[in-house]
Amino acid sequence: AQSVTQLGSHVSVSEGALVLLRCNYSSSVPPYLFWYVQYPNQGLQLLLKYTSAATLVKGINGFEAEFKKSETSFHLTKPSAHMSDAAEYFCAVSERSGNEKLTFGTGTRLTIIP
Amino acid sequence: SAVISQKPSRDICQRGTSLTIQCQVDSQVTMMFWYRQQPGQSLTLIATANQGSEATYESGFVIDKFPISRPNLTFSTLTVSNMSPEDSSIYLCSVRDRLTSSYNEQFFGPGTRLTVL
Numbered sequence: 001a002q003s004v005t006q007l008g009s010h011v012s013v014s015e016g017a018l019v020l021l022r023c024n025y026s027s028s029v030p031p032y033l034f035w036y037v038q039y040p041n042q043g044l045q046l047l048l049k050y051t052s053a054a055t056l057v058k059g060i061n062g063f064e065a066e067f068k069k070s071e072t073s074f075h076l077t078k079p080s081a082h083m084s085d086a087a088e089y090f091c092a093v094s095e096r097s098g099n100e101k102l103t104f105g106t107g108t109r110l111t112i113i114p
Numbered sequence: 115s116a117v118i119s120q121k122p123s124r125d126i127c128q129r130g131t132s133l134t135i136q137c138q139v140d141s142q143v144t145m146m147f148w149y150r151q152q153p154g155q156s157l158t159l160i161a162t163a164n165q166g167s168e169a170t171y172e173s174g175f176v177i178d179k180f181p182i183s184r185p186n187l188t189f190s191t192l193t194v195s196n197m198s199p200e201d202s203s204i205y206l207c208s209v210r211d212r213l214t215s216s217y218n219e220q221f222f223g224p225g226t227r228l229t230v231l
Binding site for chain 2: 036090
């Protein structure tokens with residue numbers, strides 16, 4: 001069964017610093033991969049998705065993620081953190097065929113230090 | 115992407131009672147899902163709401179506790195029955211439209227925050 005692991009339940013970065021949120025997947029074939037963001041008291045918003053068209057995926061709000069098959073990783077980055085980036089971030093995985101469900105990681109809470 | 119609304123946005127209920135949560139989409143979608151997010155936790159899929167037929171439940175969730183309806187392609191309800199404090203969670207509706215996307219991404223409603231006393 002496919003799964004995702006998010007290393008670090010809490011990450012703190014200074015405003016203007018690099019944001020790096022880690023996600024590793026476990027799947028027999030490269031799956032579809034997603035990053036979602038959840039702001040306080042809100043639902044989940046899709047940041048970006050990997051579908052195999054390109055290994056470097058750009059998303060909304062300046063975020064991007066790179067798919068690395070050799071490392072089974074899909075880490076989320078942003079060059080310069082902004083206070084408004086403070087939120088919970090979830091990595092999710094889905095099979096390419098058959099099962100259309102999403103399996104979510106445990107989430108990483110990002111705190112921005114002024 | 116589709117605009118998804120949920121009612122109520124939050125509620126405080128007494129144990130032993132039931133609450134029905136509504137999910138409304140502004141366009142027809144092929145698939146609708148219900149998730150539970152317990153305090154400080156990730157999302158757990160409860161069931162896939164099937165239009166015109168019984169929902170498909172995940173392991174650990176049963177129809178008697180979480181009856182689901184989906185009368186058409188834009189609306190679904192989730193009922194949390196005979197509630198206990200352990201049911202205190204955020205309940206999220208999500209949608210996926212096979213006609214507009216081939217990549218399984220889902221779009222989420224704002225959630226319903228339920229507290230059971």
